[in-house]
Amino acid sequence: MKRQLPIAIAATIGFITLFGWFVEEPTIKSFVDDDATQWFDILASFAMFLGALNLLKMQAMKVIRKQRGWPYAALAIAGFTFSFTAGFIMLGAYSVEITEFSNSASIAPILAGEINQDVLGTQNILSVIPPGDTYTIRAPYFTEGGAESVVEQINAAGGTAEIRAAEWGAHIATRGSLFNWMFRFIFTPLSATMFALLAFFVASASFRAFKIRNFEATLLLISGIIIMLGRVPIGGNISAWFIFYIVVLALAAGVNTWFKNRTYTLIAVVGGLLVVTIAGFITGWPIDQPGIFYLPVLQDWIYNNPNVAGARAIMIGIGLGIFASSIRYILGIEKSYIGE
Amino acid sequence: MKDKQFWSVAGIIFALFMIYWFAGHPYFVAERSVMFWAILIVGGILIYSTRMAKRGEKIFLRSIPGLKAVEEAVGRSTEMGKPVLYVPGIVDMDQVETVAGVVVLGHVAKMTARYETSLNVPVARAIVMKAARESCRESYLIEGRPDLFHDDMVHYLTDDQFAYAAGVNGIMIREEPAACLYMGKFYAESLLLAETGNSIGAIQIAGTASPSQIPFFVTACDYTLIGEEFFAASAYLSQEPELMGGVKGQDYLKILVIAVTILATLFNFFHDLNWISWDVLGYLTVQ
Numbered sequence: 001m002k003r004q005l006p007i008a009i010a011a012t013i014g015f016i017t018l019f020g021w022f023v024e025e026p027t028i029k030s031f032v033d034d035d036a037t038q039w040f041d042i043l044a045s046f047a048m049f050l051g052a053l054n055l056l057k058m059q060a061m062k063v064i065r066k067q068r069g070w071p072y073a074a075l076a077i078a079g080f081t082f083s084f085t086a087g088f089i090m091l092g093a094y095s096v097e098i099t100e101f102s103n104s105a106s107i108a109p110i111l112a113g114e115i116n117q118d119v120l121g122t123q124n125i126l127s128v129i130p131p132g133d134t135y136t137i138r139a140p141y142f143t144e145g146g147a148e149s150v151v152e153q154i155n156a157a158g159g160t161a162e163i164r165a166a167e168w169g170a171h172i173a174t175r176g177s178l179f180n181w182m183f184r185f186i187f188t189p190l191s192a193t194m195f196a197l198l199a200f201f202v203a204s205a206s207f208r209a210f211k212i213r214n215f216e217a218t219l220l221l222i223s224g225i226i227i228m229l230g231r232v233p234i235g236g237n238i239s240a241w242f243i244f245y246i247v248v249l250a251l252a253a254g255v256n257t258w259f260k261n262r263t264y265t266l267i268a269v270v271g272g273l274l275v276v277t278i279a280g281f282i283t284g285w286p287i288d289q290p291g292i293f294y295l296p297v298l299q300d301w302i303y304n305n306p307n308v309a310g311a312r313a314i315m316i317g318i319g320l321g322i323f324a325s326s327i328r329y330i331l332g333i334e335k336s337y338i339g340e
Numbered sequence: 341m342k343d344k345q346f347w348s349v350a351g352i353i354f355a356l357f358m359i360y361w362f363a364g365h366p367y368f369v370a371e372r373s374v375m376f377w378a379i380l381i382v383g384g385i386l387i388y389s390t391r392m393a394k395r396g397e398k399i400f401l402r403s404i405p406g407l408k409a410v411e412e413a414v415g416r417s418t419e420m421g422k423p424v425l426y427v428p429g430i431v432d433m434d435q436v437e438t439v440a441g442v443v444v445l446g447h448v449a450k451m452t453a454r455y456e457t458s459l460n461v462p463v464a465r466a467i468v469m470k471a472a473r474e475s476c477r478e479s480y481l482i483e484g485r486p487d488l489f490h491d492d493m494v495h496y497l498t499d500d501q502f503a504y505a506a507g508v509n510g511i512m513i514r515e516e517p518a519a520c521l522y523m524g525k526f527y528a529e530s531l532l533l534a535e536t537g538n539s540i541g542a543i544q545i546a547g548t549a550s551p552s553q554i555p556f557f558v559t560a561c562d563y564t565l566i567g568e569e570f571f572a573a574s575a576y577l578s579q580e581p582e583l584m585g586g587v588k589g590q591d592y593l594k595i596l597v598i599a600v601t602i603l604a605t606l607f608n609f610f611h612d613l614n615w616i617s618w619d620v621l622g623y624l625t626v627q
Binding site: 018021022024025040043044047048049050051052054055057058061068069072190191194195197198202204205206208209311314315316317318320321322324325326327328329331333334336 | 368369372373382390432434436440442446447465466492495497502503506528534535551554556558559560570571572574582583586587589594
């Protein structure tokens with residue numbers, strides 16, 4: 001029963017989802033399009049608790065046992081605690097709203113310090129606000145106490161100010177709140193750093209891939225160079241005749257390797273160069289002719305023909321693989337995913 | 341279910357469906373009928389191949405170096421006394437690649453249990469953690485080594501893509517696993533993981549159906565299971581006739597796809613020349 005039930009559930013939901021796409025019936029359509037995915041989201045949300053608890057347990061054990069790299073585990077726990085606090089416990093988004101500022105000369109020095117402006121500039125800001133309107137200090141305060149001290153100062157200076165707290169839930173998206181500050185100034189830069197590392201890894205990986213080891217690697221190197229050069233402006237400025245000369249020399253190198261005969265090689269080099277030069281003089285050396293040797297045209301052909309053909313072959317294989325796997329799961333032929 | 345019973349039930353269902361079809365098939369989205377029949381045909385071929393394999397038909401699976409290397413990688417880890425790191429992708433169980441990744445994990449866990457090698461599976465989704473844990477537990481049980489299994493060998497890191505990559509990279513640098521296996525759906529983190537694995541000198545095997553990540557894995561890993569090879573991994577590693585039959589079915593389907601592609605190209609060519617009026621592309625395009 002423990003095994004049969006999950007397979008039965010997977011098979012039923014799988015069949016409904018698969019064949020529901022062919023049925024014009026609102027209930028089934030709404031189940032396939034909305035309900036089923038919402039169920040999954042709800043399940044995933046609950047599972048998050050399991051994940052979070054597992055993470056804390058693992059890291060705590062590392063710290064307690066002083067395992068290798070335990071300070072990182074301590075940092076992970078601290079980060080988790082901080083995020084949790086900023087998200088669920090501490091609102092961290094209190095703003096100060098000034099409702100009365102007729103005595104702007106005495107309020108301006110206090111306000112100037114809060115909004116990083118000079119006193120004169122702050123006075124100008126206050127002077128253009130129509131009577132009856134309010135002024136809210138944009139950057140919210142992380143603590144109620146911080147906002148309160150500013151309110152007290154403004155009130156003491158003859159103005160009227162109040163504390164406005166952001167709504168729970170909305171506080172994580174409120175610009176300048178504690179959670180939002182953490183997201184913008186800690187999380188985002190760290191993520192960007194990881195992403196930026198990719199540039200260096202691409203370089204090191206490309207270096208290895210482009211090393212000439214065999215025919216395939218050579219082909220990859222040549223196509224890579226053509227694609228890279230053909231896609232940047234400088235590629236358009238390289239004459240097709242220059243590439244033509246390179247091709248002739250490469251062919252001559254091939255002749256040399258194949259026949260291992262100096263005379264043949266000399267004939268190939270001289271004959272080839274002469275043919276290209278004469279052809280160039282006759283046609284007037286147009287930069288983009290012959291088109292087959294013009295890098296932007298050549299890269300376009302490589303990109304849209306051999307590349308697309310290979311990619312489509314892989315995609316058809318992947319499509320069949322996904323379909324066959326799905327059928328295996330739906331029919332209960334493959335049961336390893338439930339631990340059988 | 342025995343063959344006779346199975347085909348009888350399938351025949352009855354098909355007959356009932358044909359009655360429904362000829363009765364005007366109410367509620368059916370007619371524009372998608374090509375896709376529907378394609379699914380029936382493809383499904384039929386797969387089921388047929390599976391049942392043939394189950395009946396004892398000999399099935400040849402070509403050698404896949406990447407899958408052969410899995411056991412080598414685990415063996416190498418055993419010799420070096422270092423753990424095996426297994427990354428089942430960064431998406432949830434609603435993606436078939438993740439499911440396939442968990443399935444392969446089960447086979448890898450059997451090997452690590454057999455060789456008494458430490459296995460480390462950091463995951464990016466809590467549901468995947470539960471599924472992967474069950475799969476590993478069962479594998480250790482089947483191999484008769486439940487004592488070697490512990491829940492924390494499959495552990496959750498984070499849902500965030502780059503935080504997860506940073507976490508896994510940290511594990512690689514600190515623990516220096518001798519083998520890193522990446523099987524599942526990956527995005528931009530693929531190269532971050534594979535290059536770090538390369539830098540620590542681990543033997544690396546990747547399997548994915550994410551076309552844009554295949555070049556990165558090919559470059560940075562020792563072996564890469566490309567697309568369908570990845571989905572065939574379970575059959576190859578388990579050598580179970582039912583699963584191998586499915587792989588053979590896929591090969592039949594490839595022949596069918598090639599035939600349909602050639603015929604459609606020809607018909608489209610004739611249509612463009614105004615020799616025939618039937619627009620094959622309009623018919624085959626799924627609405």
